[in-house]
Amino acid sequence: MTFRVLTAEFITENNTFKKGFTELHDFQVDTLAEGDEAITMRGEANTELAGFLDAATDRGWEMTHVISALASPNAPVSSEAYDLVTGKICDAIRARRGQIDGILLGLHGAQVAEDHEDGEGELLRRIRAIVGPDLPIAATLDLHANATEAMAQQAQIWVTYKTYPHIDLRISGKRAGLLLDDAMAGRTKPTTIRRHVPMMDEANAGRSDVGPMVLEYEKARKEETEQGILSVSLNSGFSDADIAEMGPAVYVTYDRGVAGADKRAAEIADAHARAIWDARYSCANTFLEVADAVAQAKGFDASKGPLVIADYADNPGSGAYGDATNLLKAMLDAKLTDAVFAPMIDPEAAIELHKHKEGDTVTIAIGGKNDPAFGGGPLTLTGRIEKLSDGFFRGDGPMLGGLDRTYGTTAVLKVDGVEILIVTEREQMLDRQQLYAFGIDPTKRKVLALKSMQHFRAAFEPIAGKVIVCDSGALSTPKMARRPYKRVKRPIWPLDEATTF
Structure with a gap:
């Protein structure tokens, strides 16, 4: 059977303390391209889209790429820009409703829009309103994601980069695609659980070269080889976005069809969350x-x-x-x-x-x-x-x-x-x-x-x-107290030293 997969990239990271908005121009400067044009620009580089294409080739999909919209980190995305990109994605899905087997998205995880503090969660909500609750959706995340509960509920499969500097974008895209293929074929029944840590950022912002996260990434890779554990995503947070669900969060995507996988996923998520918390004083930078x-x-x-x-x-x-x-x-x-x-x-x-x-x-x-x-x-x-x-x-x-x-x-x-x-x-x-x-x-x-x-x-x-x-x-x-936080849930470390976990 040839699966029909719709793909899109909508990737930007937004600092709520910065004046102004990320406008369409900012996407045009970086990447704002549809269909084949986007594939020509990004299909042979270290990108999520290249990984999607790798998965499509491996598994023989009929793949339709809607849009690649990327902008350098900036102020929140303007309503005009947000609605244009999400509109193109949703219109393409609506036009193919009942004719696609899965959706594969390249996202960031710290997108804040003018009218939506959880930009990715809102996009997924709009998609679910079109396709219903069961269509398999897989997505990639930058490891500097403020990975929310809404995001975890709206897509079954999540794959976050495991390198900072980020050199595994293409690898992550392909992995997400292969997990999506398993779900479309009925080989797995994926779902994702989330554990949030009451910190503003992981102590080393997710660095993969030094610090305690090096070991956590190694553990996560090994855990992904266990039966029933599909993906372990360690999101370090992004404290420049003042939103309610700021901070590190662990996503574990597991197979509901494997007995005991739910319990093991919870153990994995709890252990990584605890490790992030316990290492909160371990900043490697001077x-x-x-x-x-x-x-x-x-x-x-x-x-x-x-x-x-x-x-x-x-x-x-x-x-x-x-x-x-x-x-x-x-x-x-x-x-x-x-x-x-x-x-x-x-x-x-x-x-x-x-x-x-x-x-x-x-x-x-x-x-x-x-x-x-x-x-x-x-x-x-x-x-x-x-x-x-x-x-x-x-x-x-x-x-x-x-x-x-x-x-x-x-x-x-x-x-x-x-x-x-x-x-x-x-x-x-x-x-x-x-x-x-x-x-x-x-x-x-x-x-x-x-x-x-x-x-x-x-x-x-x-x-x-x-x-x-x-x-x-x-x-x-890094002196976070200089920024006037208003929306983040308190108490949170290090703004509130007495925070417990």
């Missing part, structure tokens, strides 16, 4: 103040590779503005040389620099224009324009290999010994091509200040002499 980070840079011996300073708090990948200036100012004040600061997301400055030509010396205000209270205000700097570009680059590293991206209007301004990558569109540092494409060889610089929390490690840690992590005081500061 968050350096700006002055301490720059002091290390000042005397750093780069003979074995550059010093990488991760600007953790201004990570565009968690929805921060990406225009904080505290770290840059300290680097300039310290007169660092052979240093890079990337990126500075400042469309106004990028456009102004494009009014000049490469080689010109200009004086311009950059950064700090969104919320100077988080990370510092604008800096008026004089420098030489090293590069002007349309911002296009093609990733070739572990995360972005084969994917085309754009920073939009882009310039490199060299101020004293620091090259500043000034861009228009949002993107954290994921790939070395984000520097090479604009004339910067990261292997030949002494200091690389990169706006990213963890994903930078996949491409840049192999060339680094040392990596340090800096809290520049920007919107995604």
Whole structure:
């Protein structure tokens, strides 16, 4: 029997403390493509869609891909953008009602829309209203999901990445597809249980390279080989989204047709949830103040590779503005040389620099224009324009290999010994091509200040002499009490030290 499967991707992560909304333009900059166009763009890269296609090929499906809509982490999704994407997905399902055997979705898990704090849960509610309660639905999640109870109830099968940096997107997509195939064929009767942990984030944000989650991921992989246990998903949470069900949650998808699987699934979920809670004081990062980070840079011996300073708090990948200036100012004040600061997301400055030509010396205000209270205000700097570009680059590293991206209007301004990558569109540092494409060889610089929390490690840690992590005081500061939480259920750790589990 040839199964007919409908697929879609709707992936974005939303910071509720950020001003404005994620609009259609933000999806168009990253990915907003339907059908074959989306497959052409994403079907041969490290993407969920590529994994869906792998499963379809293996199992001989008739697969219909509706849409791929992805936007860099930002403010909540506007009603216009949310309704357009969900509308296309639901319209396609409605048009094929009774003619499809399953649905396979690439989701994030920390999507917040203008009118719906659980963006994925609302999408699934709309889908269920069309197809009824029994049609098999499988979905993938980013491990930084605030995985809600509604999500667990509305789809039978969940597969969350097990790597951070995320290098297993395609693997996760295929796994979800194969589990869906088993359900459509009647070989399994999947359902998912959830255990929530009253924390804002897992202590290391789900890192798979160090810390206690390394062992938990290994356990989860072994548990997935047990009879009746189909998937064990460890979701680390996303504290930049102030929603009621924020925080780490464990999903265990099991086969109701296997005797005792329900009991074993509960044991697995409880054990992982307890492990996450018990490790709440185990943060592996040392968050350096700006002055301490720059002091290390000042005397750093780069003979074995550059010093990488991760600007953790201004990570565009968690929805921060990406225009904080505290770290840059300290680097300039310290007169660092052979240093890079990337990126500075400042469309106004990028456009102004494009009014000049490469080689010109200009004086311009950059950064700090969104919320100077988080990370510092604008800096008026004089420098030489090293590069002007349309911002296009093609990733070739572990995360972005084969994917085309754009920073939009882009310039490199060299101020004293620091090259500043000034861009228009949002993107954290994921790939070395984000520097090479604009004339910067990261292997030949002494200091690389990169706006990213963890994903930078996949491409840049192999060339680094040392990596340090800096809290520049920007919107995604690890000092969570600085953010005005209103919706999250209390008590919750670490806002409430007396929280129990």
